Structure formats: C-alpha cells, structure tokens
Amino acid sequence: MSSTSSVSETPTLSQSHSGIPSRLLHKAQTAKALIQELRTEPGSTDHPQLPIIPQGISRSHFHSAISELSTQLGQDNVSVIDKPPKDDGWYMEHATTHDMMSVVPKHEFMASAIVYPASTAEVQTIVVWANNHSIPIFPISMGRNLGYGGAAPRVRGSVVIDLGRRMNKILDIDSEDYTCLLEPGVSFYALYEEVQRRGYKHMWIDTPDLGGGSVVGNTLDRGVGYTPYGDHWAAHSGLEVVLPTGEVIRTGMGALPGSNTWQTFPYGFGPYSDGLFSQSNFGIVTKMGMTLMPAPPDHESFMYTFEREDDLAQIIEIIRPLRIGNILENVAQLRSAVQTLAVSGRPKSDFYKGSGRIPKAVVEAECANLPIGKCEWIYYGMSYGPKHIRQYKLDIIDAEFKKVSGARRIDPATIPKDNYFWSRDKIAAGEPDLEELLWCNWVPNGSHIAFSPVSPIRGKDATALLDITNKHQDCQGVEIFPAFVVGLREMHLIVECVFDKHSPSACEAALASMRGMVDDAAKLGYGEYRTHLALMDQVAGTYNWNDNALIKFHERLKDALDPKGILAPGKSGVWPSRYRGRGWEMGDGKETTEGEGVANGVLGGKL
C-alpha cells in the first residue's frame, strides 16, 4: 500500500490489467506501432449465435444481401462477424468488436458484419445497398471513441462501415492557409507525423487526450483538445457527406465548383448545414476540412496544486474570468488527486486493499511522494507566446490561484521527464499522446465510461456536480475520476468511471452510476455534451423542453433524409420512424430472436 514510486521508473503495468504493454505507452511515438501491437492480442470468449442478424430480415436474406455487397466491393472488404470478439486485452479488432470497453453484455451492441469502403463512391454503393435491403448501417471513422462506445453500432446486427481502414488519406495540407483536408481514417498521430515530415514547424495540430483516434470522428462527436484551437467543431471547415439516400453533397464553399476556399471559410451561402452532421445520423462524412494553428513563438506548461477538496468552489470562481478573458489560453483542466495517482499506471490495489473509495489519507500520503505533493486538486495549463507576454499572463494567474490558501505552483524544472505532467505538456502543444489511458489499470481489465455534463463555470455548480458524483460513487461502489474541464464559458465535468469489464456486477454498477448521475444532473439543469451509446436515449430524453420539441424536429429531419431508416438508427437518441415507439431504449439486455420484425413491431425484448 505504501508507495516508493520512483517517477523516473517505467510504470509497471500488468498485461492482465490492461493488456497494453507499458513500453508502448511510454515509448511509442506513433499510434501506428501501438495499433499494430494491439491488433495481435489473443483471447476469445463464448458468444451467442453469430452473426447477429439485423432485426426485421431473415438470416438467409441477410447472407444473400451480404453476398451481393461482397460482389460489389470485393470479398476482402466485407467481413461477416461470425466469431466472438477477442477481448482479453482492452483493445479488440474492429472486425469482431462491438465496444472495446463494453459496459453492457457483449451482444448488445454487436455488429453483423463490417465493410471497408475505399472511396466516397463505394460509401454510396453501401448506402444504396442498405436502402434496398432495409439493413441498418453504422459508420465509424476509426472506432476509437473510447468511453463513448468505441466502434460499436447503436442497433445490434447493424453493418458497421469502417471508413477509416481504406479511406485514410491526408488529401491536403495548406501551409499558408493553415488548413488540411482529411479522410475519416486519419488519426491525430498520422496528421501530426505528416506535418512533421513535411517540416512545417510553423504549424500545430490540436489533439484530444488520446491521440490514436480519428480527427474526423472526434470532430463529428464534438470532442475537444488542449491548444487554443481546442474546440474541434469550431475549427473545422467544409464537409463532404453521403446522404442516407445515397447522394453526395459538399457543404460550405465546397458546393461551388472549383472553389478555392472550402477549407478557409466554413459557412458558404444559404443555410449552414454542417452541424446537422455532428453527433447525428443524417449523413456519412467522407471528407472534412480542418484548420491548423500557427505555432506560437514559444510556450510553457504550468501546474498548480490545491490542498482541500472544498477549495473547488473558490478555484472554479477564479478560473472563470481568467478563461473567458483568455489569460488561461487553453482548455482549463482541474483534476482530482486520485486520477493523477492512477495515471501513474499502478493499480488501486497497490495503494489500498479495502473495498469502496480509496481513503483520502491514503491518497494524500501517496501524493506526498510525488512531485505534486499532498493535494486534492491539480491544475494543468499552458501559456503561449514570447517570454514577456507569457510572464504577463502567468503573473496574473499566479496572483489569482494563490488566493486559495495552500495553493502551490509546482516548478516544472523539478518534475521528472516521465511524469504525467509532460504528457499534458505535449498535448497542450499539439503533440498526440496515449499516456492518459494508464489510469485504466486502476482495476483489473480496466475499461471506462464517461459522464460528461455541461455546467456554468461557477463554484456552486462544481460543488453540486461533485456531490452527485460522490453520491453515486458511494452508492454503487464504483471507481471514478472527476476532472473539471473549462472550454470557454462553460465547464464540462468529465467523470471517468473505471470498471472491470469482465465483472458483470462491476459493469452493472458502472452503468447504474451513469444513469443515476444523468438523471440527478438533469433535475438541476445540467445536460451532457456527449455520451456512450448505452446512454443516448436517456440523455436525449433530458433535452425534452416543450414536449420534446427538439427531438421531434430531429425526427422530422431524419424521416425526410432517411425514409428507410437505415443510417445509424438511434444514434444520439434520433430514431427513424420504423423504429420509433417500439421500446428500443437500452434496457435489460435480453436477447432478441433472429429475424423478428421491425416492421410489425414485434421485438423480442428491449434492444
């Protein structure tokens, strides 16, 4: 339980805990090497009859339809999922996975097949095929939406379209406009590496906590990063989209033939439709423009620690004006000490063998041995610009944070080079990293799922949300890491719940805690900005002002754009007409019978 963790040591990760070799986490400079390694992991489990057939059609019709698609796209590019997923490690192959960090029984979000288009035209082919056969399809960019459902489809038996495997080209990087044009398979790592390869030292990308995912996918899910360009959706410019009926549109200036400003001016002329294709099932994005950030003349990370849990309200009140006033220039991160302990990569059992929450005294004692010292909250930030301009901002920040009794600035010069601080330093300077995942080792077979409510940047809101979080943590006995993340005028509390995915009771507790937190938050006016597949209906259901007016509006759009209801039904809680009112909400996880009719409404059970 006591720790002698030398911060210069490579953390000792057990394969049985995470399946991810520590040397890779610390040494891999590219996502490619990591992914390669992970794809070779062994292991399998028992599973219900496979492939799981989409409801509403017969097994024979399904196989004949798949055969037709194979003819159109080539045998190698259509793969029926007739083997159970490999899931001993935390990462599983696309071809057989539902959610690599599944919190629900494995068959809940299981695909029937996976297809790999090579072009926009082939995506059109798949969409037309799906309409012809009334087979639900579910596009993924790279399937690495960890904590929110990974590569899994919302409706089981859907055919997953893995856009990323073959559509992974960086179509353009413009070093004068600071823009790029990407296919869905381009990861943050791949984009970063290409920018480096071309020697564009004057240009930064923005990366989220984990750099292995798709730039397009993260942006469409409205993810954030940690440079001043952190709002990815706001930073995109121009989409190419295959509509659910097969037509291809280009948004913004891309609709003008020969346009030279598709990636530089997002709005175009007339209705601005891009938002419709984020967090939605209204189209399949096959190309996306993205803006890149001019590298600042210089930059430096800083870290503050705060001693008491109930310093929270005061810290948040200090952050608000500094962040809105751009003195804090990147997304503000205030993390709990326990998360910083966990991100060392060591399991909870190293520190504490009891049940329930790790005692505060233990966390404090452990932290005392780390560069952060004894504390409850840690602020990670970065200042940009030349020295004297940084100093102007850092002096203000220092004066403000030091108003909190016991606040300390940790001198970066005293922090060992393999400390997590330097992972955040990389990310805040636009260099992808994966170290964040180390806290999955906190429990055996560690997986995670996130509760991500949006709130005002107010002390009282932070306290109210933390209370909700603590209540459900204690009630369900789950392991959670809260981090307050300030975008600009709003705060996201990102609560990562870490659970042993091989333990049904741990999965159930994790999901129950999520459901409880979503409900309790909604009662106080807080809604989630993003959520896991399993929670989409519940979260969408909280956005129900005026008798569900917005949901009905989205349903009207859905029915107009996707009359057959084939594209990602249920994504973000938007169901096409043929699925509506038929108990598709996530429920007890009971099996359904093959071929049961969607059309006649006879569903064997809730999804």
Added chain:
Amino acid sequence: MSSTSSVSETPTLSQSHSGIPSRLLHKAQTAKALIQELRTEPGSTDHPQLPIIPQGISRSHFHSAISELSTQLGQDNVSVIDKPPKDDGWYMEHATTHDMMSVVPKHEFMASAIVYPASTAEVQTIVVWANNHSIPIFPISMGRNLGYGGAAPRVRGSVVIDLGRRMNKILDIDSEDYTCLLEPGVSFYALYEEVQRRGYKHMWIDTPDLGGGSVVGNTLDRGVGYTPYGDHWAAHSGLEVVLPTGEVIRTGMGALPGSNTWQTFPYGFGPYSDGLFSQSNFGIVTKMGMTLMPAPPDHESFMYTFEREDDLAQIIEIIRPLRIGNILENVAQLRSAVQTLAVSGRPKSDFYKGSGRIPKAVVEAECANLPIGKCEWIYYGMSYGPKHIRQYKLDIIDAEFKKVSGARRIDPATIPKDNYFWSRDKIAAGEPDLEELLWCNWVPNGSHIAFSPVSPIRGKDATALLDITNKHQDCQGVEIFPAFVVGLREMHLIVECVFDKHSPSACEAALASMRGMVDDAAKLGYGEYRTHLALMDQVAGTYNWNDNALIKFHERLKDALDPKGILAPGKSGVWPSRYRGRGWEMGDGKETTEGEGVANGVLGGKL
C-alpha cells in the same frame, strides 16, 4: 473640383442627396434618435394598385384572411400596405417599404401587409394563419439589412412579419458569463446602451459597420464586426425558433428544461441544428443568445497607407500570416482611397464633373489634402491589450507593412477627431456608429448594393477580383468602392456599388454590374458569402457542385419543414415545392396579374 475640405468641419450633406441630416450622423449617440427622425420624412410616388396580393389567392380571400389575423393580433398590429412607399429620403417606413435602397422597380419586392407580433406565441399564431391561407410570410428582425434588401420580402405580396417593433427586449445580460439573450428588435445601439447603463465597463459588444441594425438579424445573416469577436455567427449561443408549421424549439442547451447553460455552450447534445436557421427560411428566430467580449485592458487604433493600386498583392500577402497568427487581431480592412474620400460625405460632383470613373489623379490630389495623404489603399486596424503587449504586435505589423515601398503609418495624434478614422476606432472597440453611410452621398439619391465574394487571402486572388470589379465598373459606368476584409483565413472583397435609386438606368447598371461580377467570380471559384434579394437565385445557382446537390438537399429540408411553402419562399435561393421550376428567378420585373395561380403554375411573368 479642387478641395479644401477641412477635416474639422461638419461635412455638408444635402438633404436631396441622402435625406439623412448630417448633424444626426455626427452627433446622434443613439440609433433611437436617428430612427425617430427618419420616420418622419415626407414624400411619396405613384405606384401600381395596392395592396399587392400574394399570387395564388384572390383579393377578397386576402382581405378576409387579413381581417381574421387582425382579430387575432389586434387591429393596430396588422397593417395593409395600401399606400405607396415614402421614398424621397433613403430611409422609408417599414409599413410601406420594400427595400429602402431598392435597385429594382419598386413593386418587385413589395409586401402586401405587415404584422407586428408581441411574443413567440403570436409568431406561432401568424405562422398557423399563413399555413391555413397559403399566404407567404417573410420575417424581418428590424429590416435594416442595407445593401442586401432591407426589409423587403423575396416574394412580392408576402406578409412581412416585423419582429423587431414589439419584440425588442434584452432578456438577459450576464456580467459574469459575458453573454446576453436578445429578442429580434434589439439593435447594436440598444445593446450597447444597456451595457453602458448597467455600468458594465468590463464588457464589450461587437458591432458591424452600421450599428442601427438588429443583433439577431445581422447574426442570422452571418454578418461580421470589428472587435476580435467579429464573427457573429460563431459568437452566438442558443436559439428559440418557431418552425414553419408552428412548433417552437430551443436549440443547444435550451432544449433541457431548467438549463443554466443555454448562452454559454452552443452545441447541446445530438445534431447541432442552429446553422439551419441562418441565411435560411427554415424557421423564425424569436430569441438568440450572444456572447460578449471581456474588455481588454487597453486598445489603440492604427492606420497605414499605401501608394499604388498594384501594391495590393503584396499587402494581402503580408496580411495573411499576420491575421491568421492573430497579430492583426480584428477583421482586417483594406479600403480604397476613393471610398475614404467618399466617406467624407461629399458628393462625387464636388471633386469631378466628368462621366465615368473619377480619375486617379483627382483622387490622389484630394487625398493629399487629407490626413491619409496621397495613397491608393488604407489599412484600418486596432491592437488590444496592455501597452507592452500591443507594442510587441505593432512592431511586427510595422516591420511587415513597411516592406511595401512607400507604406506610411499615420500617427493617430495627427488625425482630427471628426475624421472617419475615429469612426472605425469606435467600431473596433465595440461602439456602434453610422458614419459609414456617408459615402451614399457620392451620387444623388445614393443607395447601395453589395457584391461580397469570398476568396483565399492571396495577392493573386485580390488582383483577380479587383480586375473583375474594374471591368464591370467601366463597362456599366457604375460607382463602386472596393474594400478587402479579412475574417481570419478567408478574405471578403466587399464591393459597394452606389447608385441613384431614382434613376432607372443607374439601377439597371448597378444590378447588371452585380450580375456580371457574380458570374465572373464564380468562373474563377469565388462565391458570395451573402447577397441582395435580387441576386439570391443567381448566387445560390453558383453553389451547384454535383448537379446542384446542396440546393436539392436544402429543398428536401424545406419541403419537410414547410410543406405548405409559406415561410420566406426563395430566401437564399431555397424555394418550396409549390414555387419550384416556375420561373421565379429575378428577371425583367414585369408586373404579374392579381391572383394568378401559384398552384397551377400560371405566372404572368417572372417575379
């Protein structure tokens, strides 16, 4: 022709030139006083039979429908337009106007009636009424979209919904979140004044060139301003919208009952629909959230002049990295010398009595007498922050601009207080102004219409667009003022064409030059970001990639949301099904016969 213009004099404006008293332009601190004055202007002209009845219904049906609406909303709030517009001045009353700066024959964009709802519920009432009677309605916020159609409806005979007259409340200003919630009738002036009245010195608004218009209206038309918050659409957060079938939705976090983040987090959960309601006819926005800017510690305007027309390419190349790198912190404005001459408020005839373009030599000689001195281009900018940080940026700017041979920085201390420079200074610090309109005096009965293409920030693009502009100026003999306006990664060339609206040939020439410029620009890949009613079909028609895929997509949305096709048909080139393919494109301006059927496609002429 020679000028002894003393810059400290109030410019001498003739009422017959603009109708706008110069003392108001220079002294009015509020839009209220100006509007009050303008509403009293005298004058009338002959006009065809009024009211103009919407096509497809009979005159008796129309009057009975209006009577029904009057009963619902009150007699005072429904006004049939049965008198010709007052148009001796440049500004006309809402109740009888089409476009206060009309470039087409007056009846082209003429409303049949105008209604003044007081609430969202009354807007719903109007929408339901319009559906019941198949009468086209056209919402305006305040109708001050000068240069783009003003208060006029796209389809003549439409009933204009003047949202602004009675729905003009500032519903909230949050001085900690730096946000506000507005109804459509709140002008930039009104918002600015309320912020001042509350003593919120720490908060700035952002205002476009003319401060008299609606914040909501300008933002929905994706207008821009001149502080670092210049992109109004990007700065908004949350809409309340009445759909064309009468339902009310709230977007973003507003869809969550009791939400506390409607104005602080724009995206909400699921598909992000806000963009659909910009430059569109998919809904009527009745409330909008807007973010406000923290006042910087200090700020200072600066001005550079450049000697030769063909310095343009070099200047633009210099601007690009400075703007993208945020060294130039607000929307970059590079204006022609002739526009700066005109904004003195004196007519062209003061300087030059000949026909065609004012000779360069004359412009140069006149400029030599002004603080700008002899020059062809003028850059107006502002630097923000404390002194030493401004100096860092200003030194970079100075070194870069001085690379252009003959570039001069004009010391603000040498510029008289009533010079236009100080109007730009106000605007770049978020204080509304109207002085910009003075260049309408350039010709008698001066009106203006804008050509607003988007291009890369490249010297060659600036040159190509200027060539197009010059070609059509010479060809049509029109008066134009080009200004290059750099948003961030894109450049808008805003070409203001000033014409005598009482001269049919001048109107025709202005419109012909616009049409020619739009076509020529499209051939080179440039599209407009915004346009006048009269040009909407033409501009939308240039966004025709892949067999008009985006237009068809918008039509599909339109038909789903507005099956009766009553809401602003034709706005931004989006026509509902009952109008499509029936020659509604702007054409020869021929009269149509009352009551001609839309339903059976028998239209007496093109619009």
